[in-house]
Amino acid sequence: xxMVDLIEKKRDGHELTKEEIEFVIEGYTNGDIPDYQMSxxxxxxxxxxxxxxERSYLTMAMVESxxxxxxxxxxxxxxxxxxxxxxxxxxxxxxxxxxxxxxxPVAKMSGRxxxxxxxxxxxxxxxxxxxxxxxxxxxxxxxxxxxxxxxxQTANLTPADKxxxxxxxxxxxxNSIPLIASSVMSKKIAxxxxxxxxxxxxxxxxxxxxxxxxxxxxxxxxxxxxxxGRNTMxxxxxxxQPLGYAVGNALEVKEAMDMLRGEGPEDLRELCLTLGSQMxxxxxxxxxxxxxxxxxxxxxxxxxxxxxLKTFIRAQNGDPSVVQEPEKxxxxxxxxxxxxxxxxxxxxxxxxxxxxxxMLLGAGRATKESEIDLAVGIVLHKKIGDSVTAGESxxxxxxxxxxxxxxxxxxxxxxxxxxxxxxxxxxxYDEIH
Numbered sequence: 001x002x003m004v005d006l007i008e009k010k011r012d013g014h015e016l017t018k019e020e021i022e023f024v025i026e027g028y029t030n031g032d033i034p035d036y037q038m039s040x041x042x043x044x045x046x047x048x049x050x051x052x053x054e055r056s057y058l059t060m061a062m063v064e065s066x067x068x069x070x071x072x073x074x075x076x077x078x079x080x081x082x083x084x085x086x087x088x089x090x091x092x093x094x095x096x097x098x099x100x101x102x103x104x105p106v107a108k109m110s111g112r113x114x115x116x117x118x119x120x121x122x123x124x125x126x127x128x129x130x131x132x133x134x135x136x137x138x139x140x141x142x143x144x145x146x147x148x149x150x151x152x153q154t155a156n157l158t159p160a161d162k163x164x165x166x167x168x169x170x171x172x173x174x175n176s177i178p179l180i181a182s183s184v185m186s187k188k189i190a191x192x193x194x195x196x197x198x199x200x201x202x203x204x205x206x207x208x209x210x211x212x213x214x215x216x217x218x219x220x221x222x223x224x225x226x227x228x229g230r231n232t233m234x235x236x237x238x239x240x241q242p243l244g245y246a247v248g249n250a251l252e253v254k255e256a257m258d259m260l261r262g263e264g265p266e267d268l269r270e271l272c273l274t275l276g277s278q279m280x281x282x283x284x285x286x287x288x289x290x291x292x293x294x295x296x297x298x299x300x301x302x303x304x305x306x307x308x309l310k311t312f313i314r315a316q317n318g319d320p321s322v323v324q325e326p327e328k329x330x331x332x333x334x335x336x337x338x339x340x341x342x343x344x345x346x347x348x349x350x351x352x353x354x355x356x357x358x359m360l361l362g363a364g365r366a367t368k369e370s371e372i373d374l375a376v377g378i379v380l381h382k383k384i385g386d387s388v389t390a391g392e393s394x395x396x397x398x399x400x401x402x403x404x405x406x407x408x409x410x411x412x413x414x415x416x417x418x419x420x421x422x423x424x425x426x427x428x429y430d431e432i433h
Contacts, residue, residue: 003027003037007097010044018057025061027161035167042173050178055220056227058178062186065160069109071192073140076105077283080193081275082184084217085115087205087355088242090252092120093278094259095272095311100147101299102292102302104283107143108150109157109191115356118249118372119150126250126330126374130318158186180207181220185228191368195282197275198222202429203240211236211429218432224268231282234432237271238425241349241384244268248363248377250329251274251398257323260305267383267427271398273297274428330375332398340388344417349384353414357407361399376400378411385424388417 001023010016016024027033050058071078079099083089096106110132113119124130132152134142142149145193161183168174188196198221201207202214218234225232244265246255258264259272277292283389299305310320358364358384362373375398382394395411397404 003033003041007037007040007044010041010048013048015051015181016054016057018053021054021057022061023063025058025065026162029065029163035074038164038167039171039173042168042171042176042179046173046176048302052223052227055178055182055292056224059182059185059189059224060228061165062158062160062182063190066156066158066190067154067361068190069136069154069157069192069419071107071143071194072138074105074107074143074193076103077194078105078192079195079197079279079283080106080108080188080191081197081199081279082188083199083203084184084207085114086182086187086201086239086243087351087358088244088247088252089201089239090123090244090246090256091199091268091271091275093123093253093256094268095147095262095276096150097260097312098296098299098305099276099279099283100270100312101305101308102278102280102285102295103147104285105143106148107139107192107425108148109152109153110150113364115219116352116359117247117252117377118364118374120150122372122374123249123253124150124318126253127313127318127322128328130313134316142315146308146311146315148308149316150312157190158327161186177216177220180217181224185224188225189228189230195279196225196233197282198232198234199237199271199275200234200236202236203238203351204348205242205355206239215430215432218430222432233278233282235274235278236429236432237274238317238427238429239351240425242351242354242380243271245380245383246377247354247358247380248361248398249372249374254326254329257306257309257326260300260309262300270427329351331379332373332375332400334397334399334402334404336397336399336404336408337393338395338397338411339384340392340394340415340417341412342417343389344387344419345422346382346384346386346388346394347418347420347422348416349380350414353410354380356376357397358409360407360410361397361401361404373400382415383424385422 110120280292
């Protein structure tokens with residue numbers, strides 16, 4: 001088999017076999033196939049697409065390029081959730097204890113974030129003492145014991161995907177449905193889940209700006225999951241404005257705690273209940289999605305969800321008293337108000353601009369080497385559909401820097417205030433089964 005022949009075959013729109021795709025991924029991972037040939041191969045996929053079978057072969061070849069996590073020692077059906085990412089997306093921090101509180105095992109492998117805020121692990125590390133550095137044995141033991149544990153991703157999980165992802169980034173082949181779908185699903189499958197719930201974001205703060213694109217991606221990932229024997233479904237949710245009000249690591253942790261307390265933003269609560277209901281149903285802990293939702297609402301009302309969060313924090317060496325005393329979380333030394341420049345109704349918020357503004361304050365990483373400031377970020381006071389008067393605060397910047405005029409300007413420009421009334425946006429657009 002020769003790589004040049006396979007590039008030509010895909011370039012001309014023909015379907016590749018399982019063996020051919022395995023040859024490519026194995027050869028590229030071990031260095032036998034150079035970057036320039038893999039770049040040509042990725043571009044051929046970009047233009048010619050892949051069949052459902054090819055996408056599954058590509059995903060599994062990437063899974064088999066590295067470690068696979070064995071969760072068979074954990075009792076019950078393990079359901080994983082993945083979000084394609086967005087601004088203020090602290091869903092996992094609220095959702096994992098919520099679902100665990102009704103008896104669904106959540107064995108979560110998470111990464112650190114590159115971008116406007118940290119990843120789930122960075123956010124959890126804003127809890128004093130909290131550690132994700134636990135052994136595999138301890139990880140499995142904690143999930144069996146408490147139904148929940150979070151650990152950092154192993155370095156050798158899907159090395160083919162890491163290598164290909166870096167190449168796609170510099171060859172204009174990132175935005176390809178088969179390449180994105182196989183990248184996401186390879187990590188989920190290598191992580192050992194039995195069933196997978198996907199939260200595919202669409203809108204100004206999402207990777208997939210258009211709803212049709214988001215649906216195509218969701219469909220592709222669900223098909224891959226099912227083809228590889230994992231019960232998989234997807235929700236398409238809105239990211240035309242940040243999720244909730246808080247953007248920034250410790251600020252988002254506090255908001256997730258508020259949600260489990262039965263308070264907090266309505267959109268965060270609704271998204272967690274929607275995703276959580278699907279997770280509980282796929283785990284066969286409920287007879288229907290409606291029954292699953294009722295169970296989740298009950299554990300919020302009874303305080304069991306909040307207790308599950310405390311148990312989880314304590315088990316991973318964190319200080320559980322932060323749940324009752326959020327002032328123990330890192331907090332910034334300066335607060336700056338961003339004020340509305342006119343009367344009206346908020347008609348748009350550019351979520352990606354809010355994300356960039358949070359990163360400029362230090363809440364995220366511009367490069368892998370960047371240090372994150374866990375205390376800083378932005379708390380919005382107005383969302384789409386809210387009325388506002390000139391001079392009223394629309395957001396508060398939490399900063400450890402004294403000079404933030406550029407960030408104030410960016411947040412101001414991210415808001416559009418209209419003279420006419422505007423409806424609140426749809427949160428859940430679709431479900432893909």
